[in-house]
Amino acid sequence: MTLAVQHGHMTNNQPATDTEIERVDDEQLRVLFQRLCQAWTDGDAEAYGACFTADCDYVSFDGTPTQGRGDVVESHDKLFRGVLFGTALVGEIESIRYIADDVAVVYGNGSVLVAWRTRLPKGRLTRNTLVAVRGAEGWRFTAIHNGRIRPVRIPAPDSLPAQFARGLVSAATAAGVGWRRKGVRTAERS
Numbered sequence: 001m002t003l004a005v006q007h008g009h010m011t012n013n014q015p016a017t018d019t020e021i022e023r024v025d026d027e028q029l030r031v032l033f034q035r036l037c038q039a040w041t042d043g044d045a046e047a048y049g050a051c052f053t054a055d056c057d058y059v060s061f062d063g064t065p066t067q068g069r070g071d072v073v074e075s076h077d078k079l080f081r082g083v084l085f086g087t088a089l090v091g092e093i094e095s096i097r098y099i100a101d102d103v104a105v106v107y108g109n110g111s112v113l114v115a116w117r118t119r120l121p122k123g124r125l126t127r128n129t130l131v132a133v134r135g136a137e138g139w140r141f142t143a144i145h146n147g148r149i150r151p152v153r154i155p156a157p158d159s160l161p162a163q164f165a166r167g168l169v170s171a172a173t174a175a176g177v178g179w180r181r182k183g184v185r186t187a188e189r190s
Contacts (some may be wrong), residue, residue: 025139026096029106029132032139033093037110040089042079049073053133053142061126061146062081086115091128100132106141109149 005119032051049069052058058066066072091110098104108128111120131143155161172178 018142020045025098025104025134028139029096029104032132032141033091033106033108033130036141037089037091038065040076040080040087040112043085045073045077045080048076049139053135053140056141057143059145061148083111088113090120094127104132104139106130106132123148123150 023057026187036048036051039045049072052069052072054069056067056069058072060066066075069158089110090113091108094107094109096104097104101109109125110128111125113120117136125148126146127146127149129143129145130141133142134137169180173180
């Protein structure tokens with residue numbers, strides 16, 4: 001049986017439960033994420049851009065910001081015809097959290113698979129934070145931020161790296177250099 005939910009009601013006009021609505025929304029967001037991956041794999045910048053709102057914010061893995069669907073399409077068209085020609089985007093949704101009826105935070109992971117590889121390289125896995133909104137066209141991503149997954153072990157406060165860091169702070173303070181020198185606010189940049 002297929003459950004169809006529209007504006008909080010099942011199509012037979014009986015109220016849908018929150019669980020039923022969330023299950024349908026989850027599926028629609030997973031389909032949107034897969035459309036995003038498929039458009040990339042097809043090298044179709046227009047289809048890729050169609051997964052985003054017209055006014056989206058897009059931050060790539062290297063921190064480069066792009067605003068608006070048009071700029072996302074233009075930059076990805078260059079990538080798909082250039083250095084990312086013939087690549088596949090492989091990924092999956094890790095979690096979905098609804099912060100309003102029509103707004104969801106989606107966490108996913110992914111990696112670009114180049115044509116000459118059969119397995120994803122571990123060092124190129126990214127974590128994606130996406131904000132999805134539901135509008136007249138259905139769910140679309142309005143913001144995305146990609147970051148490489150490179151977990152760093154945090155050294156204990158008594159470890160050699162931590163002791164070295166404290167020593168550097170003491171030396172810089174004593175020498176009157178760095179942001180801790182008199183009269184320098186932390187917001188200032190050199």
